[in-house]
Amino acid sequence: ARTGDPEVVFGAGKTPAQTVTLLRRLHELHPQRAVLATRCGTDTTTLAARELSGAAIDEVGGTIAVGPLPTPRGRVAVVVAGTSDLPVARECVTTVEVYGAMADLIVDVGVAGLHRLLARRERIEQADAVVVIAGMDGALPSVVGGLVRVPVVAVPTSVGYGAAFGGVAALLTMLNACAPGVSVVNIDNGYGGAVVAARIARQTAPLTAR
Amino acid sequence: ARTGDPEVVFGAGKTPAQTVTLLRRLHELHPQRAVLATRCGTDTTTLAARELSGAAIDEVGGTIAVGPLPTPRGRVAVVVAGTSDLPVARECVTTVEVYGAMADLIVDVGVAGLHRLLARRERIEQADAVVVIAGMDGALPSVVGGLVRVPVVAVPTSVGYGAAFGGVAALLTMLNACAPGVSVVNIDNGYGGAVVAARIARQTAPLTAR
Amino acid sequence: ARTGDPEVVFGAGKTPAQTVTLLRRLHELHPQRAVLATRCGTDTTTLAARELSGAAIDEVGGTIAVGPLPTPRGRVAVVVAGTSDLPVARECVTTVEVYGAMADLIVDVGVAGLHRLLARRERIEQADAVVVIAGMDGALPSVVGGLVRVPVVAVPTSVGYGAAFGGVAALLTMLNACAPGVSVVNIDNGYGGAVVAARIARQTAPLTAR
Amino acid sequence: ARTGDPEVVFGAGKTPAQTVTLLRRLHELHPQRAVLATRCGTDTTTLAARELSGAAIDEVGGTIAVGPLPTPRGRVAVVVAGTSDLPVARECVTTVEVYGAMADLIVDVGVAGLHRLLARRERIEQADAVVVIAGMDGALPSVVGGLVRVPVVAVPTSVGYGAAFGGVAALLTMLNACAPGVSVVNIDNGYGGAVVAARIARQTAPLTAR
Amino acid sequence: ARTGDPEVVFGAGKTPAQTVTLLRRLHELHPQRAVLATRCGTDTTTLAARELSGAAIDEVGGTIAVGPLPTPRGRVAVVVAGTSDLPVARECVTTVEVYGAMADLIVDVGVAGLHRLLARRERIEQADAVVVIAGMDGALPSVVGGLVRVPVVAVPTSVGYGAAFGGVAALLTMLNACAPGVSVVNIDNGYGGAVVAARIARQTAPLTAR
Amino acid sequence: ARTGDPEVVFGAGKTPAQTVTLLRRLHELHPQRAVLATRCGTDTTTLAARELSGAAIDEVGGTIAVGPLPTPRGRVAVVVAGTSDLPVARECVTTVEVYGAMADLIVDVGVAGLHRLLARRERIEQADAVVVIAGMDGALPSVVGGLVRVPVVAVPTSVGYGAAFGGVAALLTMLNACAPGVSVVNIDNGYGGAVVAARIARQTAPLTAR
Amino acid sequence: ARTGDPEVVFGAGKTPAQTVTLLRRLHELHPQRAVLATRCGTDTTTLAARELSGAAIDEVGGTIAVGPLPTPRGRVAVVVAGTSDLPVARECVTTVEVYGAMADLIVDVGVAGLHRLLARRERIEQADAVVVIAGMDGALPSVVGGLVRVPVVAVPTSVGYGAAFGGVAALLTMLNACAPGVSVVNIDNGYGGAVVAARIARQTAPLTAR
Amino acid sequence: ARTGDPEVVFGAGKTPAQTVTLLRRLHELHPQRAVLATRCGTDTTTLAARELSGAAIDEVGGTIAVGPLPTPRGRVAVVVAGTSDLPVARECVTTVEVYGAMADLIVDVGVAGLHRLLARRERIEQADAVVVIAGMDGALPSVVGGLVRVPVVAVPTSVGYGAAFGGVAALLTMLNACAPGVSVVNIDNGYGGAVVAARIARQTAPLTAR
Ligand SMILES: Nc1ncnc2c1ncn2[C@@H]1O[C@H](COP(=O)(O)O)[C@@H](O)[C@H]1O
Ligand SMILES: Nc1ncnc2c1ncn2[C@@H]1O[C@H](COP(=O)(O)O)[C@@H](O)[C@H]1O
Ligand SMILES: Nc1ncnc2c1ncn2[C@@H]1O[C@H](COP(=O)(O)O)[C@@H](O)[C@H]1O
Ligand SMILES: Nc1ncnc2c1ncn2[C@@H]1O[C@H](COP(=O)(O)O)[C@@H](O)[C@H]1O
Ligand SMILES: [Mg+2]
Ligand SMILES: [Mg+2]
Ligand SMILES: [Mg+2]
Ligand SMILES: [Mg+2]
Ligand SMILES: [Mg+2]
Ligand SMILES: [Mg+2]
Ligand SMILES: [Mg+2]
Ligand SMILES: [Mg+2]
Structure with missing residues (x-):
C-alpha cells in the first residue's frame, strides 16, 4: 500500500538543539515509523547520541534516524x-x-x-x-x-x-x-x-x- | 520479464535517406517489435510517409515508429x-x-x-x-x-x-x-x-x- | 503626500560602533521618523540594545530601527x-x-x-x-x-x-x-x-x- | 474596480494564421475590451492588417490589438x-x-x-x-x-x-x-x-x- | 631528426579561392612534403578537387592535403x-x-x-x-x-x-x-x-x- | 623623459616578513625613488610601521610606500x-x-x-x-x-x-x-x-x- | 585644444538607407570634419559608394567616413x-x-x-x-x-x-x-x-x- | 619496459594519520619503488617527518615520497x-x-x-x-x-x-x-x-x- 513518506528534518542551518528537539517531537507523533534528520554536523550527532536513546546515528553520512525502520520492499x-x-x-x-x-x-x-x-x-x-x-x-x-x-x-x-x-x-x-x-x-x-x-x-x- | 529495449535512431544530423534506410533495416531485423526514430524534420517524416508503409509518424514530435507496439504494462x-x-x-x-x-x-x-x-x-x-x-x-x-x-x-x-x-x-x-x-x-x-x-x-x- | 524616504544604514562591512554611531546621528537629525539599519550581525544588535534605548531590534532579520514608525498606509x-x-x-x-x-x-x-x-x-x-x-x-x-x-x-x-x-x-x-x-x-x-x-x-x- | 486582465496571445512560435485566428476568436469572446498579440513578425502583422479590420497594428513593436482600449487610469x-x-x-x-x-x-x-x-x-x-x-x-x-x-x-x-x-x-x-x-x-x-x-x-x- | 612541421591552412573564414590559392603556393614552396588545409566546406573541397590535381580530399573531415605524406614514425x-x-x-x-x-x-x-x-x-x-x-x-x-x-x-x-x-x-x-x-x-x-x-x-x- | 616604472610588491600570499624584507631590499637598490607594496594586511602594515622607518603606510588601501615620491607630472x-x-x-x-x-x-x-x-x-x-x-x-x-x-x-x-x-x-x-x-x-x-x-x-x- | 568628438553612426541594426541618410545629414551639419559610420554591411557600403561622393569606404572594416580628416596629432x-x-x-x-x-x-x-x-x-x-x-x-x-x-x-x-x-x-x-x-x-x-x-x-x- | 605506475595517495580530505598510514602500507607493499602522497597540508608533512623515516618531504609542494626513486628516463x-x-x-x-x-x-x-x-x-x-x-x-x-x-x-x-x-x-x-x-x-x-x-x-x- 502507498503508505505516507517518513518525516525528514533538514539539519543544515539548524542548531543541534533545534534538530534534536524536532526529531524528538516527530518521533513522539510517529512512534511506529522512523523519522530522519540529514546534513547533521558532529555537534548535532553528538547531542543526539546523548539525548535520543536508540537513535541510529551515522557520523560520516550526517544522518540521525529515530524509531523502527519499515520492513523493506525491493x-x-x-x-x-x-x-x-x-x-x-x-x-x-x-x-x-x-x-x-x-x-x-x-x-x-x-x-x-x-x-x-x-x-x-x-x-x-x-x-x-x-x-x-x-x-x-x-x-x-x-x-x-x-x-x-x-x-x-x-x-x-x-x-x-x-x-x-x-x-x-x-x-x-x-x-x-x-x-x-x-x-x-x-x-x-x-x-x-x-x-x-x-x-x-x-x-x-x-x-x-x- | 526483462525484454530488451527497442532500437532507436537519433534522427538529428542524419539525412532523410539515412534515417529511413536505418529504420527499414532495423525493422527487418526486429519485425516483431516497433523501432523508433526521434528528432526527425519534415523532410524525413515526408520521405518516411512515402517509403515506410505502416509507419506511425508524428510531425509535431518528430518521431517515426515502424512495427507493432508492445502490449503496454503500467x-x-x-x-x-x-x-x-x-x-x-x-x-x-x-x-x-x-x-x-x-x-x-x-x-x-x-x-x-x-x-x-x-x-x-x-x-x-x-x-x-x-x-x-x-x-x-x-x-x-x-x-x-x-x-x-x-x-x-x-x-x-x-x-x-x-x-x-x-x-x-x-x-x-x-x-x-x-x-x-x-x-x-x-x-x-x-x-x-x-x-x-x-x-x-x-x-x-x-x-x-x- | 510624497514624504521623503527614511534614512537607511547598510550595516554589512561596518563595525558595530560605526553602525550604532550612524544610527544615533541620523535619529537626532530625523527624530520624528524611524531610521533603519539592515544587515547587522549580533555584535551590532547587542551593542545597539545597550546603547540605543527604545530601538526596535530584530536579530533574525538583522535590523535595527530607531524612532517612531510612520502611520502605515496600504x-x-x-x-x-x-x-x-x-x-x-x-x-x-x-x-x-x-x-x-x-x-x-x-x-x-x-x-x-x-x-x-x-x-x-x-x-x-x-x-x-x-x-x-x-x-x-x-x-x-x-x-x-x-x-x-x-x-x-x-x-x-x-x-x-x-x-x-x-x-x-x-x-x-x-x-x-x-x-x-x-x-x-x-x-x-x-x-x-x-x-x-x-x-x-x-x-x-x-x-x-x- | 479590479476588472480582469485582457487576453494576450504570445505570437512567437505561432504561424500567422494561428495568431490571427486566436485573436479573432478572443475578440468575439471579449468584444468590449481589446485583446492583444505580442511578438508578431511582419508576416503576421500583414495578415492581420488584411483580415482583422480595425486592428491597431505596430510593426516595430510587433503588436496587434483588436477591440476598444479601456479608459485609462493612471x-x-x-x-x-x-x-x-x-x-x-x-x-x-x-x-x-x-x-x-x-x-x-x-x-x-x-x-x-x-x-x-x-x-x-x-x-x-x-x-x-x-x-x-x-x-x-x-x-x-x-x-x-x-x-x-x-x-x-x-x-x-x-x-x-x-x-x-x-x-x-x-x-x-x-x-x-x-x-x-x-x-x-x-x-x-x-x-x-x-x-x-x-x-x-x-x-x-x-x-x-x- | 626534428624535421619542421608541415604548413597548415585554417580554412574557416576563407573563401574557396583563397584556400586553394594558399595551398597551391605552399605546395610549390614545399613540394617534398604534404601541406594541409582544415575546416574546408564543400565549396572549397569541390574547387580543390577541380583545381589541385592529386590532392587528397576528405569531405567529412573537411581536409585537403597536397603533396606526398612523410614516411610515418610511430x-x-x-x-x-x-x-x-x-x-x-x-x-x-x-x-x-x-x-x-x-x-x-x-x-x-x-x-x-x-x-x-x-x-x-x-x-x-x-x-x-x-x-x-x-x-x-x-x-x-x-x-x-x-x-x-x-x-x-x-x-x-x-x-x-x-x-x-x-x-x-x-x-x-x-x-x-x-x-x-x-x-x-x-x-x-x-x-x-x-x-x-x-x-x-x-x-x-x-x-x-x- | 620615459623613466622606468617603480618597483611594486604584490603583498597578497606573502608573509609579513617576506613583504617587508622585499621592500627593504628594493629600497636599498632604488633609494632615489619610492618602492611600493599593495594588498598588505594589517599584520604586514604593523610590521612595516615598526621596521621600515619613514614608510608611508595606508591601512585602508593596504599599501606601503618606501622612499621619496617622484615629482608629479599631470x-x-x-x-x-x-x-x-x-x-x-x-x-x-x-x-x-x-x-x-x-x-x-x-x-x-x-x-x-x-x-x-x-x-x-x-x-x-x-x-x-x-x-x-x-x-x-x-x-x-x-x-x-x-x-x-x-x-x-x-x-x-x-x-x-x-x-x-x-x-x-x-x-x-x-x-x-x-x-x-x-x-x-x-x-x-x-x-x-x-x-x-x-x-x-x-x-x-x-x-x-x- | 579640446575639439569636440566627431559624429559617429552605429550601422548595425539600421537599413542601408537609414545609415546613408544619417551620414549625409551629419555631413551637412559638420562639413569641416569627417563623420563616421561603423559596422556597415556590404549593402550599406555599396549604397554609400553610389550616393555619398567622396566617402572613404572600407569594406573589410565596415566603415564609411565622409568629410575631411582632421590634421593628426600623435x-x-x-x-x-x-x-x-x-x-x-x-x-x-x-x-x-x-x-x-x-x-x-x-x-x-x-x-x-x-x-x-x-x-x-x-x-x-x-x-x-x-x-x-x-x-x-x-x-x-x-x-x-x-x-x-x-x-x-x-x-x-x-x-x-x-x-x-x-x-x-x-x-x-x-x-x-x-x-x-x-x-x-x-x-x-x-x-x-x-x-x-x-x-x-x-x-x-x-x-x-x- | 612499461613498468606499472607508482601508487599515489590523494592527501586532500584525508586526516594526517590516514595519509601516513596509507603511505606506510603502500611502501611495505612496494618497497622497491617510491610511493607518493600529494596535496598534504603541514599537519600531514609534520607527522610524516616524524613517523616515516627517509621520506622525501616538500612542504611547499605538499608532497611526501617514500622509497627509492626510479632511475630516470628522459x-x-x-x-x-x-x-x-x-x-x-x-x-x-x-x-x-x-x-x-x-x-x-x-x-x-x-x-x-x-x-x-x-x-x-x-x-x-x-x-x-x-x-x-x-x-x-x-x-x-x-x-x-x-x-x-x-x-x-x-x-x-x-x-x-x-x-x-x-x-x-x-x-x-x-x-x-x-x-x-x-x-x-x-x-x-x-x-x-x-x-x-x-x-x-x-x-x-x-x-x-x-
Ligand atoms: N531524442 C533523443 N535524445 C537523446 N538521445 C536519443 C534520442 N533519440 C535517440 N537517442 C539515442 O541515440 C541512440 C542512437 O543513436 P544513433 O546511432 O546516432 O542513431 C539510441 O540508442 C538512443 O539511446
Ligand atoms: N539590506 C540592504 N540591501 C541593499 N541596500 C541597502 C540595504 N540596506 C540599506 N541599503 C542602502 O544602503 C544605503 C545606505 O548605505 P550606507 O550609507 O553605506 O549605510 C541606503 O540608502 C539604502 O539604499
Ligand atoms: N511578449 C511576451 N513576453 C512574455 N510573455 C508573454 C508575452 N506576450 C504574452 N505573454 C504571455 O503568454 C500568455 C499566452 O501564451 P499563449 O497561450 O502561448 O499565446 C499570456 O497569458 C501572457 O501572459
Ligand atoms: N594532486 C592530485 N590531483 C589529482 N589527482 C590526484 C592527485 N594526487 C593523486 N591523485 C589521484 O588520486 C588517486 C588516489 O586517490 P585516493 O585513493 O583517494 O588516495 C591516485 O591514483 C591518483 O590518480
Ligand atoms: Mg518555492
Ligand atoms: Mg562517451
Ligand atoms: Mg555606481
Ligand atoms: Mg511551469
Ligand atoms: Mg594572441
Ligand atoms: Mg603568464
Ligand atoms: Mg543606459
Ligand atoms: Mg566516475
Whole structure:
C-alpha cells in the first residue's frame, strides 16, 4: 500500500538543539515509523547520541534516524565511484532504508578501474533501482546505464577541484549520459536520489511476478 | 520479464535517406517489435510517409515508429505546462509507447493557472510514473511532486527567451525542486524522460498487488 | 503626500560602533521618523540594545530601527516559502514598516505543499502589493502571480545548495515566471523588495475608492 | 474596480494564421475590451492588417490589438535609453494601454548624455510608475531610480554585442541598481514590464487624493 | 631528426579561392612534403578537387592535403565514441598522417556499450599515443585512460544538445578525468589533438628499444 | 623623459616578513625613488610601521610606500561611487603618486545621487585622466564618460552581494559603457587602473600646450 | 585644444538607407570634419559608394567616413595578432584617423611566432598609445605590455571556436594581463579601443617636450 | 619496459594519520619503488617527518615520497610563470621524478618579461616534454608552444583575483593557445601535468636515436 513518506528534518542551518528537539517531537507523533534528520554536523550527532536513546546515528553520512525502520520492499543498489563520495553515499543508504527499501552499498568502482566495476556487475543487476554516486568527471552513470535495464538515478558530488566547479562538471556529464534510462538529482543530494530510488523499488513487482 | 529495449535512431544530423534506410533495416531485423526514430524534420517524416508503409509518424514530435507496439504494462502520465512544449511532449508519448507502457498526455496545466492542474489531479494520481515537461520557469515539477507519491521525471524545455537561457533556467529549477521524488533529464529530452518513466511503469506491480 | 524616504544604514562591512554611531546621528537629525539599519550581525544588535534605548531590534532579520514608525498606509503581504528564508523575510517586514506600509507575514507556504498556500489565499488577496520570498527552486512567485491581480515583487534567496548556485536558480525562475505581473529584485534583497512594495502600497487608493 | 486582465496571445512560435485566428476568436469572446498579440513578425502583422479590420497594428513593436482600449487610469512613463531599444519600448507602450493605463514614451535619454534625461525630469516625475528600458550597460534605471519616488520597473534589452551577452550585462546592472525602488523583469520583456507598471498605475490614488 | 612541421591552412573564414590559392603556393614552396588545409566546406573541397590535381580530399573531415605524406614514425590510435563525432575524427586522422605518424581509427566505442570498447582493447594498446574523441558526456577518455599507459589526448566535440552546451560538458568531464595521463585540447579540435599525439608518436622509441 | 616604472610588491600570499624584507631590499637598490607594496594586511602594515622607518603606510588601501615620491607630472581624478569602494580607491591614489602623477580623490558620487556628482564636475574636468571606481551596478563610468573628454579607466569592485557576483556585474556594465572613451581593468584592481592613468597623465602635454 | 568628438553612426541594426541618410545629414551639419559610420554591411557600403561622393569606404572594416580628416596629432600603433582579426583592426584604424590621430597598422604578430613581433618592436615603441587586437588566447597584450611604457588598450576579438566562447576567453586573458598598463574594451570593439587610444595620442606631449 | 605506475595517495580530505598510514602500507607493499602522497597540508608533512623515516618531504609542494626513486628516463622541463605558481610547480617536479623522469625546474619566466624566458630557451629545448605552469592570463604556454617542437602540457593555476575566476581565465587561454602542440590539464593539477609529461619523456627515444 502507498503508505505516507517518513518525516525528514533538514539539519543544515539548524542548531543541534533545534534538530534534536524536532526529531524528538516527530518521533513522539510517529512512534511506529522512523523519522530522519540529514546534513547533521558532529555537534548535532553528538547531542543526539546523548539525548535520543536508540537513535541510529551515522557520523560520516550526517544522518540521525529515530524509531523502527519499515520492513523493506525491493532493493536499491548504491554504486559509488570513490571513497571521497562516501558521505553522500551514506546519506543515500540511510534514506533508502528509512523510506522502506533495502540498500546495497558498492564502493570504489570508478571508471578508471573498470575491472572493479565489472566484478560487481551481477550484484548490481539484482537491484530494482540503481543510484550511482560520483564526483570529478561523473562518468560512472554512463557506464552503469549501459549495463543495467532498471532505472538509474545519478547523484553528482562536489568532490574534485578546479574545473570540477563544485560538482557542476559531474552534473553536466550525468545530464548528457549517453546511456538512456539515467535521470539526475542535485549535487550532493544523496537524500533526493534515495527517495526516487526507494519509491521505484517499493512499487516494483517481485522478480517472480515480472 | 526483462525484454530488451527497442532500437532507436537519433534522427538529428542524419539525412532523410539515412534515417529511413536505418529504420527499414532495423525493422527487418526486429519485425516483431516497433523501432523508433526521434528528432526527425519534415523532410524525413515526408520521405518516411512515402517509403515506410505502416509507419506511425508524428510531425509535431518528430518521431517515426515502424512495427507493432508492445502490449503496454503500467501507465505513465505526461504532464505538460504549455502548448509550446508540445513537440517535446509528443516525442515523450511516442517513446513511452514504443518502450512498452501506456501514456496519458495532459497539456496546458502550467502553474500560473493552478485550477487547471488541480482539476486533473486524480487522473495524474493513477499513473505509475509521471513525466513533467515545462519551459520558462520550469516550476511545474515542484508542484506536481507535492501532489503525487510515484517517481516524477522532470524534462526542462528550451521554450522561453532572455534569461530562460535555452532551458537552463527550467533545468536549474527542476534540479532544486523542493518536493522530493523528482529527478531530471537533459533539456528537451522527451525521449530520455520517457525511457526512465516507461521502465518504472513496466516494472511496477499492479495496484492490486501493492 | 510624497514624504521623503527614511534614512537607511547598510550595516554589512561596518563595525558595530560605526553602525550604532550612524544610527544615533541620523535619529537626532530625523527624530520624528524611524531610521533603519539592515544587515547587522549580533555584535551590532547587542551593542545597539545597550546603547540605543527604545530601538526596535530584530536579530533574525538583522535590523535595527530607531524612532517612531510612520502611520502605515496600504498593506503588503510578505509570502515566504520556507522557514530558512526567514532572515530575508524579517528584513523585508521591518523595511515595509519603516517605509510606511503595513506588513502581513505569511510563512511556510512553499509550492510542494500547495494546500497551505491555498488556505491563505484570501488573506493574500487583501494586500495592495505582494512580496514573495523563496529559495531553492524559486517557484512560489509563479504560483502566487497566478492567484492575485496586484503587483508581485519576487525576492530570490540564497537558501539551497549545489545547483541552487547561491540563489541564481531561484533568480532565473522568477525572471521567467509564467504569470505576468511579477518583477524581481536581487538575491536576498528583502530590503529592496520591501521598498518597491511599500511604495506601491502607500500610493494605492483605498479599496473603497477603486 | 479590479476588472480582469485582457487576453494576450504570445505570437512567437505561432504561424500567422494561428495568431490571427486566436485573436479573432478572443475578440468575439471579449468584444468590449481589446485583446492583444505580442511578438508578431511582419508576416503576421500583414495578415492581420488584411483580415482583422480595425486592428491597431505596430510593426516595430510587433503588436496587434483588436477591440476598444479601456479608459485609462493612471500614467506610466516609458523611459528608453536608445533608439535600438524601440521595439521593446513599443511593445511596452501598447501593453500599458491595453492593460488600461496611459503611456508616456520618452526616448533617447541614455546616461551618456545626461542633459537629455534631466531635461525630461519633470515629465517623468508626473508618472505613477516608470518603466525604464535599456540595453548595453543597462545603467539608466540606476539614474532614474535616484530621481523619482514611484516604483521603477527596469527592462533590460538584448541590444549590444560581445560582453553584453544578449542582455545579461544589462540585466545584472539592473538587479544591482544602487537606487532602491527598482525591480526587474526578463530581457526584452516589454510586455512584462508594462503589466507590472499598468497594474501599479491603475491602482494608484489620484495625486489630489494622496 | 626534428624535421619542421608541415604548413597548415585554417580554412574557416576563407573563401574557396583563397584556400586553394594558399595551398597551391605552399605546395610549390614545399613540394617534398604534404601541406594541409582544415575546416574546408564543400565549396572549397569541390574547387580543390577541380583545381589541385592529386590532392587528397576528405569531405567529412573537411581536409585537403597536397603533396606526398612523410614516411610515418610511430602509431596513434584515434578512438571515437559515436558516428556523429566522425568529422572531428577524420580531421584528426588526416592531420596525424600529414604530421608524420600512422593513424588507426577506431569508431563507435562509446562507454554505454562497453563490450565494443573492450573488444578493441589490444589494438588500442599497440599505439604510442591515443587520441580519444567524444561528445555529450565525454566519458570515454576516463575509461580509456584507465586501460592504457601511453599518453591520452582527449578531444571534446560539440555533439549533443541542451546541457551539452556545445561541447562544454564533454570538455569539463575530460579535464576532470579520474584516470591520470589524460590531457585535453579545445572543443572539436581534432587538428590540435593530432599534432600533440603525432609529436609523441614520432619521438617514441620503437617497442623493441623500450 | 620615459623613466622606468617603480618597483611594486604584490603583498597578497606573502608573509609579513617576506613583504617587508622585499621592500627593504628594493629600497636599498632604488633609494632615489619610492618602492611600493599593495594588498598588505594589517599584520604586514604593523610590521612595516615598526621596521621600515619613514614608510608611508595606508591601512585602508593596504599599501606601503618606501622612499621619496617622484615629482608629479599631470593630474589623475579618482572618482569613487561609494565609501565601501574606498580600499580600492586608496590603493589607486597611492599607486598614482608612486607612479609620478598627482591624484585627486573624489568619493561618494554614485549615480543614485546625481547632484553630488554634478557638483564635482568642474574638478573632474581638470584632470588629464580619470579613474572611476564603482561596485554593485558599476554604472558610474558610463555617466562620467559622458561628461569628460579625457580617457576614463573604469575599475569594477567586488562590493555588493547576490547577482553582483563578486564584481562581475560591475565589470560587464563597464565593458558595455555606452559612453566611448572608457576602458576597463580587472575587478578590485585599483593598482592597474592607476598605472594606466598615471602613464597617460605623465605623458600629457600641459593644458597651455594643447 | 579640446575639439569636440566627431559624429559617429552605429550601422548595425539600421537599413542601408537609414545609415546613408544619417551620414549625409551629419555631413551637412559638420562639413569641416569627417563623420563616421561603423559596422556597415556590404549593402550599406555599396549604397554609400553610389550616393555619398567622396566617402572613404572600407569594406573589410565596415566603415564609411565622409568629410575631411582632421590634421593628426600623435601616433597610435594598432598591433594585430592574426589576419582573421583584420575587420576589427580596420575599424580601429579608421576610427583613430577620424578621431584625429595617426594610425600605424602592424598585422600578423601573434605570440606563437615571437620573432615577427620582436622585429617590429622599435616601430611599436614610437607610438604614443598602442591598441593590441587579438582573438583565441588573447595573449598578445600581455607580451606587448611587457615591451612598451605607453598605455596599451587591448581589444579582444571573437575569432576562434569552442572554448574561445565568442571572445570571452580573450577578454579574460586581457583583464588578467600580467603586465601592468593594459586596459580593455568590449569584444570586437575596434571603435572603442580607437577612441581611447586617439584621445591619449592627441593629448600626449611631443617626444621632444617630454 | 612499461613498468606499472607508482601508487599515489590523494592527501586532500584525508586526516594526517590516514595519509601516513596509507603511505606506510603502500611502501611495505612496494618497497622497491617510491610511493607518493600529494596535496598534504603541514599537519600531514609534520607527522610524516616524524613517523616515516627517509621520506622525501616538500612542504611547499605538499608532497611526501617514500622509497627509492626510479632511475630516470628522459627529461621534462617544468617552466613556471611566477613564484606564486611554485606550489603547483613543486608538486609537478616531485611527481615527474616519482614517475621516473628527470625534472628541470625553470621559474619566473612570465611573458611580461620576455627576455628572462628567451634567456632559458636552449635549456627548455633540451627537454623531451615541457610542462608550462601559469596563472592569471595563462599566456605562457602560447609563447613556449611557439618556441619548441616537443609536446607542451599546460597547467593553469588559480593564482590571481577577480576575473581570473580561480584559474578559469588561464584555463581558457591555454585551451585556445594559438600555438599547436599544446594540451591542457585541470586547474592546479601539477600532478596530472607531470604524469602526462613523464610518460612522454620515458617513452621518448634518446636524441641520438631520433
Ligand atoms: N531524442 C533523443 N535524445 C537523446 N538521445 C536519443 C534520442 N533519440 C535517440 N537517442 C539515442 O541515440 C541512440 C542512437 O543513436 P544513433 O546511432 O546516432 O542513431 C539510441 O540508442 C538512443 O539511446
Ligand atoms: N539590506 C540592504 N540591501 C541593499 N541596500 C541597502 C540595504 N540596506 C540599506 N541599503 C542602502 O544602503 C544605503 C545606505 O548605505 P550606507 O550609507 O553605506 O549605510 C541606503 O540608502 C539604502 O539604499
Ligand atoms: N511578449 C511576451 N513576453 C512574455 N510573455 C508573454 C508575452 N506576450 C504574452 N505573454 C504571455 O503568454 C500568455 C499566452 O501564451 P499563449 O497561450 O502561448 O499565446 C499570456 O497569458 C501572457 O501572459
Ligand atoms: N594532486 C592530485 N590531483 C589529482 N589527482 C590526484 C592527485 N594526487 C593523486 N591523485 C589521484 O588520486 C588517486 C588516489 O586517490 P585516493 O585513493 O583517494 O588516495 C591516485 O591514483 C591518483 O590518480
Ligand atoms: Mg566516475
Ligand atoms: Mg511551469
Ligand atoms: Mg518555492
Ligand atoms: Mg543606459
Ligand atoms: Mg562517451
Ligand atoms: Mg555606481
Ligand atoms: Mg594572441
Ligand atoms: Mg603568464
